[in-house]
Amino acid sequence: MATNVRTAVLAAARAAGADAVRIASAAALEPARERLAASFARGDLATWPYDGDYAARAADPHTLLPGARSVVCIAIAYATPKVRPARGRGRVSNYAWSQDYHGAMRVVLNTIAASIDEIAGAAVTRVACDTAPIAERAFAERAGLGWIGKHTNVISPKLGSFVFLGEIVTTLELAPDPPLKKSCGACTRCIDVCPTGALRGDYTMDATRCISDLTQRTDPIPAPMRPLIGDWIWGCDLCQDVCPPTRRAGFGRALFAPLDDDRRAPDLQALLRMRSGDFKRRFARTAIGWRGGAVLRRNAAVALGNGLDRADVPVLAQALAADPHPAVRGHVAWALGRIGSPQAFEALRAARTIELDSWVIAEIRAALEPLNVLEAL
Numbered sequence: 001m002a003t004n005v006r007t008a009v010l011a012a013a014r015a016a017g018a019d020a021v022r023i024a025s026a027a028a029l030e031p032a033r034e035r036l037a038a039s040f041a042r043g044d045l046a047t048w049p050y051d052g053d054y055a056a057r058a059a060d061p062h063t064l065l066p067g068a069r070s071v072v073c074i075a076i077a078y079a080t081p082k083v084r085p086a087r088g089r090g091r092v093s094n095y096a097w098s099q100d101y102h103g104a105m106r107v108v109l110n111t112i113a114a115s116i117d118e119i120a121g122a123a124v125t126r127v128a129c130d131t132a133p134i135a136e137r138a139f140a141e142r143a144g145l146g147w148i149g150k151h152t153n154v155i156s157p158k159l160g161s162f163v164f165l166g167e168i169v170t171t172l173e174l175a176p177d178p179p180l181k182k183s184c185g186a187c188t189r190c191i192d193v194c195p196t197g198a199l200r201g202d203y204t205m206d207a208t209r210c211i212s213d214l215t216q217r218t219d220p221i222p223a224p225m226r227p228l229i230g231d232w233i234w235g236c237d238l239c240q241d242v243c244p245p246t247r248r249a250g251f252g253r254a255l256f257a258p259l260d261d262d263r264r265a266p267d268l269q270a271l272l273r274m275r276s277g278d279f280k281r282r283f284a285r286t287a288i289g290w291r292g293g294a295v296l297r298r299n300a301a302v303a304l305g306n307g308l309d310r311a312d313v314p315v316l317a318q319a320l321a322a323d324p325h326p327a328v329r330g331h332v333a334w335a336l337g338r339i340g341s342p343q344a345f346e347a348l349r350a351a352r353t354i355e356l357d358s359w360v361i362a363e364i365r366a367a368l369e370p371l372n373v374l375e376a377l
Contacts, residue, residue: 005119006174009072012115017108018074019163019252020156022177024143026061026068026169032138033059035204045207047217058135061169065126070174071167072116073136073143075154076108077252079162085231085265088312090303093212093235094162096287097264098256101164105129109166116170128167136165144177151190151239152205157182160246190239195228199239211236215299216291220327220359223366226302226334233266233299234288259285268307269315271300272323272332294325301328305335313339317347321354329355330363337367345371 006023013021036055039045061068078095085091095101106129113125128134137154141147145165146156153161157180184203191199198209207213211228212235214221221229240246258264263286274282279293288296301319304312313336320332333351336344345368352364 003175005172008119009112009116009172009174012119013072013074013112016111016115017076018112019077019159020075020145022073022140022143022145023174024071024073024139025176026071028060028062029135029138029142030059032135035138036135039204042204042206043208044205047208047213047219054133057133059138061134061139061167064128064132064134065169065171067171068126068169070170070172070176071134071139071143072112072170072174073140073145074108074112074166074168075140075145075156075159075163076105076166077156077159077163077249078256079160079246079249079252080254080257081251082237082264088268088307088309089265090231090233090268090271090300091236092233092264092266092288093237095164095256096234097258099259099285100287100289101256102130102287104255105164105166109168113168116168116172120170120172124171126169128169130166134167134169136167139167140165142176142179144179147180147182147184148203149190149243150184150188150201150203151199151243152203153240155184155243155245156249157245158249159252160249161240161243162246162249162252187244189242189244193238193242195230195238196225211238216295218291218295218327220330221298221302223334226331227306227338229299229302230306231268231303233268233271233296233303266300268300268304269312272297272304272315272319272328294328297323297325297328298331301331301335305331305338308339310339310341310343313341313343313347317343317350320347320351326357326360329357330360333360333363333367337370340370 033055037052057063109127113127116125140154146154149155155161191201196209211232283289316332323329348368355361
């Protein structure tokens with residue numbers, strides 16, 4: 001009977017759209033709790049509100065569903081073809097240029113959960129999808145869905161690392177799958193390609209240096225990190241793009257293809273001029289929509305600064321004078337200083353006389369410092 005139930009659960013998951021499905025025991029994962037707690041203690045996730053209590057809850061599915069016995073772990077592949085954007089356009093991580101994956105994943109997970117409840121004849125499930133406190137990568141690894149790579153993402157042998165993960169916690173006792181006996185071995189491609197040095201090589205990451213984290217935080221991007229971000233305006237795929245299993249895996253579902261070319265590689269000047277209504281119209285349906293337009297305008301300013309194109313100075317100067325958000329104006333000031341043309345310095349000098357925010361004033365002064373040094377010679 002138990003075998004038949006397990007077979008029916010796996011079949012229901014595949015029928016609902018899971019590209020891979022495996023089952024893990026719901027016993028608390030003490031190693032996962034220890035790894036998470038150590039990561040928080042090091043400050044790896046200092047820009048996010050996590051603590052030891054979160055680590056304990058994430059490592060124990062019983063906090064989600066009392067009496068939990070099994071975790072049904074699924075993966076859905078999402079990689080789609082990408083192109084290097086043209087000059088003046090930004091790069092977006094390929095998980096964020098399609099419709100918001102959370103909605104699509106919840107449909108799949110809720111369908112699977114409903115099937116399991118029907119099989120059991122009672123409500124025996126709880127769904128988790130990137131919002132509930134569960135160490136999904138650790139449970140995916142326990143289930144044998146893949147292994148955690150040196151870039152800290154789960155790598156599926158067949159699907160690679162561009163996969164969305166989801167879990168259905170259930171009180172049913174389902175025979176667990178064994179973990180894979182695999183690792184990244186001596187491969188260091190992800191570590192070597194990371195421009196900010198976020199990956200340590202020991203399967204841990206300092207997320208405060210990760211481009212994906214830097215482009216999503218709401219406080220100022222540290223000045224030393226800004227040149228390293230390049231033209232990324234949301235997320236980063238570099239470490240996964242070079243991962244051999246991921247390169248071999250190919251592409252996922254058309255469901256996660258870019259909504260249009262502009263959301264695959266947005267025009268940076270247009271982003272910097274964007275206001276609230278434009279942001280909602282263009283990005284509300286994507287995984288970028290939750291953060292708000294000011295963060296994206298700030299990121300566009302950094303990318304424009306890294307482009308070192310004097311043709312971008314007028315739009316940057318306009319933003320420095322008129323953008324309503326200090327975080328945007330401060331990063332625009334940095335971008336103008338990085339470009340460093342006479343017109344850029346003129347815009348900075350003009351802004352210095354009217355700016356009221358103390359942090360923005362400090363950014364303007366720092367941006368003008370090279371000119372001050374030259375004038376002092």
